[in-house]
Amino acid sequence: MKLSLSLLVAAALCSSILKADLIYSNFGANHAFTAGVGLTPGYSAVASSFTPGARYALDSLSAAAFRVGPDTPDSVVFSVYSGAAGLPLSALESFTLSGLSYAAGESDGTSYPALTINSGILTASSLVHPVLEGGQQYWLVMSGVNPGDVTWNSDGNGVEGAATLIAPDILNEVPAHWSALGNYAQGAFEIQGTLLPGPEPATFLMLGSGLIGIVIRQRKRFKR
Numbered sequence: 001m002k003l004s005l006s007l008l009v010a011a012a013l014c015s016s017i018l019k020a021d022l023i024y025s026n027f028g029a030n031h032a033f034t035a036g037v038g039l040t041p042g043y044s045a046v047a048s049s050f051t052p053g054a055r056y057a058l059d060s061l062s063a064a065a066f067r068v069g070p071d072t073p074d075s076v077v078f079s080v081y082s083g084a085a086g087l088p089l090s091a092l093e094s095f096t097l098s099g100l101s102y103a104a105g106e107s108d109g110t111s112y113p114a115l116t117i118n119s120g121i122l123t124a125s126s127l128v129h130p131v132l133e134g135g136q137q138y139w140l141v142m143s144g145v146n147p148g149d150v151t152w153n154s155d156g157n158g159v160e161g162a163a164t165l166i167a168p169d170i171l172n173e174v175p176a177h178w179s180a181l182g183n184y185a186q187g188a189f190e191i192q193g194t195l196l197p198g199p200e201p202a203t204f205l206m207l208g209s210g211l212i213g214i215v216i217r218q219r220k221r222f223k224r
Helices: 001-013 203-222
Strands: 019-025 034-039 046-049 055-067 075-084 085-099 121-125 139-143 150-154 160-165 177-185 189-195
Touching: 001 046, 034 055, 034 139, 034 177, 046 189, 055 075, 055 139, 085 121, 085 139, 085 177
Parallel strands: none
Antiparallel strands: 019 189, 034 150, 046 139, 046 160, 055 121, 055 150, 055 189, 075 085, 075 139, 160 177
16 A cells, blocks of 8 residues: 555656646737737738747647638638748648637628627647747648638737748749748737656656665565
8 A cells, every 4th residue: 555655656746747838828918919900821821930948748729810701711720830940841730720700890791790709719739749849949820711711810919920821933833932921920829738857867867766765665564
């Protein structure tokens, strides 16, 4: 019984090293963002950058987006990308967020019901939990919508660091490519993750030695 209790305590101590944490957020106070303006794909995708301050496993993301009206699709794809040379590089994980709201107002002579307004913040949980390295730039990319159908609302703090995917130039054999958007505010988003431990090897050795000592002492007691 004492041996099992000791092992449970040791496991609890080890698991406490890992903790859920905020990796990045550009929302204002109380998750405020700038409604009515933001990033919208001119071709197929737009992106906002973030740089973790430490090493994390991705757990979830939240973003503020609205569709322009009831006749447009109510879902959008957000993807976490690695970065290179200050631009998105390749997707680490993608999420389809459904239930996009649209603002009340007039469009093509149709009045939108006021009940369609809500916070506009959608959240998705990670299934892959890719590791995000501290100090490296990553990107949250919005895609999966037609140009102008969805607006990724601007962040609540005016943080810059956005990019857009440029359409391919078939005539000149130029493929689709990312381009930085100067003086554009990011789309509003938040990234949550689990802080991954990174103690020195000596710390691991001390912890392991201590746990082994506990087990040996408990076994000696049982033999007596």
